[in-house]
Amino acid sequence: MSIPASWFLVVGALLFGIGAYGVLTRRSALIMFMCIELMLNAVNLTFVTYAHALRDIGGQAAVFFVLVVAAAEVTVGLGIVVSVFRRRNSTSVDELSEMKG
Amino acid sequence: MIAATYTIPDVLIFVSASALMLVGAVGVIAMKNPVHCALSLIMTFFGVALAFAVQQAHFLAAVEIIVYAGAIVVLFLFVIMFLGVDRSEDVNVEPIVGQRPLAALGVVITVAGLIAMLAHARWVTGAHSATTGGVPTKGGNANIKELGTSVFTTYLYAFEITAALLIIAVVGAVLLSRRDRLSRAEELQEENA
Numbered sequence: 001m002s003i004p005a006s007w008f009l010v011v012g013a014l015l016f017g018i019g020a021y022g023v024l025t026r027r028s029a030l031i032m033f034m035c036i037e038l039m040l041n042a043v044n045l046t047f048v049t050y051a052h053a054l055r056d057i058g059g060q061a062a063v064f065f066v067l068v069v070a071a072a073e074v075t076v077g078l079g080i081v082v083s084v085f086r087r088r089n090s091t092s093v094d095e096l097s098e099m100k101g
Numbered sequence: 102m103i104a105a106t107y108t109i110p111d112v113l114i115f116v117s118a119s120a121l122m123l124v125g126a127v128g129v130i131a132m133k134n135p136v137h138c139a140l141s142l143i144m145t146f147f148g149v150a151l152a153f154a155v156q157q158a159h160f161l162a163a164v165e166i167i168v169y170a171g172a173i174v175v176l177f178l179f180v181i182m183f184l185g186v187d188r189s190e191d192v193n194v195e196p197i198v199g200q201r202p203l204a205a206l207g208v209v210i211t212v213a214g215l216i217a218m219l220a221h222a223r224w225v226t227g228a229h230s231a232t233t234g235g236v237p238t239k240g241g242n243a244n245i246k247e248l249g250t251s252v253f254t255t256y257l258y259a260f261e262i263t264a265a266l267l268i269i270a271v272v273g274a275v276l277l278s279r280r281d282r283l284s285r286a287e288e289l290q291e292e293n294a
Binding site: 002003004006007008009010011013014015016017018019020021022024025026028030031033034035037038041044045048049051052057058060061063064065067068069070071072073074075076078079080081082083085091 | 107111112114115118119122123126127129130135138139142145146149152153155156157158160161164165168169172173176177180181183184186200201204205207208209211212215216219244247248251252255256259260263266267269270271273274275276277278
């Protein structure tokens with residue numbers, strides 16, 4: 001007997017919640033990116049759990065694509081953080097209050 | 102009662118995977134030093150990889166460690182050290198009044214909604230996929246074969262688009278993070294003049 005899917009789904013929901021709280025409260029852009037990774041991983045866990053429970057490999061294929069998009073997102077996001085840091089000397093999102101560069 | 106229904110190793114694996122994930126996640130949002138946050142993030146990824154492995158997603162478990170713990174966290178650490186922002190952030194300052202209670206309230210409502218949805222949905226008896234005919238997803242080598250077949254047939258176009266996405270991301274990152282060559286050339290001219 002394997003572990004019931006609902007247990008992992010609840011853990012996934014909690015992980016998503018923790019990540020969302022981090023995005024809403026932390027002010028460093030780097031930590032916010034890390035929290036977004038947490039949320040992506042919570043969704044990945046849910047996908048894999050459903051793939052296992054519903055016996056459909058499509059869930060795992062979706063996780064594969066989420067991985068690729070996460071890698072692209074982090075690459076571009078950290079590039080933006082680096083260029084903002086050069087200009088403002090800070091990674092705090094509170095300082096980015098105007099559209100002008 | 103739990104041990105009577107499920108075997109002890111299963112419960113142990115679940116508890117250790119969940120503990121790794123949740124402790125790591127709390128570490129990410131609670132630690133003050135960004136380097137410690139990144140290390141907590143690795144802990145979460147190992148927990149997620151364990152959960153993947155126990156649910157017959159062996160390929161994704163390996164990729165989780167290689168791509169997330171290996172590449173993405175190293176990129177984070179590289180940027181933290183490159184920018185020199187590894188000093189602690191004061192997490193006790195609250196710039197917006199009531200931000201944390203409101204955030205906590207929103208998160209609690211979201212998570213409670215998700216769990217309530219799980220509890221009320223009869224997904225356990227949901228129809229199995231037509232593509233695999235409800236055959237259990239296989240582990241080990243069979244999992245890689247199955248996933249590869251799926252990615253290179255059903256999801257071929259999506260796969261090709263990810264190739265374009267990665268190229269665009271790399272070009273974008275290089276453009277964003279390189280120094281302005283023109284102004285540098287002007288500086289040199291001024292120095293010479």
